[in-house]
Amino acid sequence: MSVRELVVLGTGSQAPSRTRNHNGYLLRWDAEGLLFDPGEGTQRQLLFAGVPASAITRICLTHFHGDHCLGVPGIVQRLSLDGIAGPVHAHYPASGGHFFARLRHATPFHEVTELREEPVERDGLVATGPFGELRARRLDHPVDAFGYQLVEPDGRRMVPELLARHGISGPDVGELQRRGSLRGVSLAEVSEHRPGQRFAFVMDTRLCDAAFALADQADLLVIESTFLTEDKRLARDYGHLTAAQAARVAAESGVRTLVLTHFSQRYTEPERFHDEAAEVFGGRIVVATDLTRVAVPRRR
Known part of the structure; x- marks a missing residue:
């Protein structure tokens, strides 16, 4: 039986807290397991979530700030430790290739897994397969950053x-x-027309056209909401979104389920993110917590 769900491994931002690990998001999509932005501690979070490393078929990095990539060494070495032959594909901004090389070979280990590096250089198609198409678009952040979109082709449903x-x-x-x-x-x-499903992953960015394009008609949108509107100046200065801005992306893009994450440690009341987003977006809102599982909504 196929499974399509998001396993949230971490929801913090620059600094982890007692309740929020660094970033980490595993999208289980039938036979694919796309690990997005594994921050420090992701390997242990997988253990807590009850998900084996063998579930990972792709590693997708949006950018090379530490809270989005410092878990790469542990994940790469764990794949080989568990004897996973692969291939496992790695997507990341091409401009950060030297960073990925350091992360991949941070310490000596017996490399077993075939890790295929497929850097992202520009907007467009990243990969294709039975899952459909994986696409990327450049976001607006102080360092080179890309968001990802998974698009399943339309099909037919037998009646x-x-x-x-x-x-x-x-x-x-x-x-x-x-x-x-x-x-x-x-x-x-x-038979009848069966629309394909869509997933979007938008991390560190200011409000920009790419965020809307990635979120277009997404059944499930995972998007950063580091700040609340009261701190919108900080959000702009540091290249981030507020909860209201993330909700605007969802509302204007026809999103069905909105998952807010990547929260600044300055806030201690997560319900405030929900309340702010709900003023803009009328669909389902999930304020992510570590180890949350969010099912991809049933087909439209």
């Missing part, structure tokens, strides 16, 4: 009543799907 009406059952259903027609019955006659 049992229509199949029965045309006398198609059992192995013939699969044959019809493969061939497109069977005994004069076309696939369109016994």
Whole structure:
């Protein structure tokens, strides 16, 4: 049975706290496991979440600030320690290649896993596979940063009543799907349009066009909301979003479920992020906590 869910491993920002680890987000998408921005302590957070390292098929870094990448050495070495052959793909801003090299080889270890580095140089397609398309767009942050978007292609959903009406059952259903027609019955006659699902991951950035483009029609949007509006000047100066700005991205982009994260340690009342976002966005809002699991919403 396929699983599509977000496993939140850490929700802090520059400094971890007693209740919030550095960043870390694992998107389980059928056979894929995309690990976004593994900060310090991610390997242990995976243990607490009950997720094996073998679930990781891709590592996606938005940028090279420490709270988004200092967990890379532990993850890379754990993959080999567990004897995972791979391949595991690594995506990161190409301009930070020298940083990734240092992280990957931070200490000596017996490397077993095939880690394929696939740096992101510009906006556009990053990877394709059974999951669909992984795309990236450059964000507005003091250092080179990219957000990611996972887009599943549209498909067809078989309608049992229509199949029965045309006398198609059992192995013939699969044959019809493969061939497109069977005994004069076309696939369109016994199925309906099934929209593909979308996921978006937007970390450290000011409000910018790329954030809206990444979030467009996302079923699940994970987005930083480091500050509250009362500190919007700090957000602008340091290249971050407020909860209200993150909610605006969701509202104007047709997002279904909004996951707020990457909270400054200055705030001790997480419900304030929900309240501020709810004034702008009317959909489901999740103020992420460490080890939260958020299911990708059922298809539209």
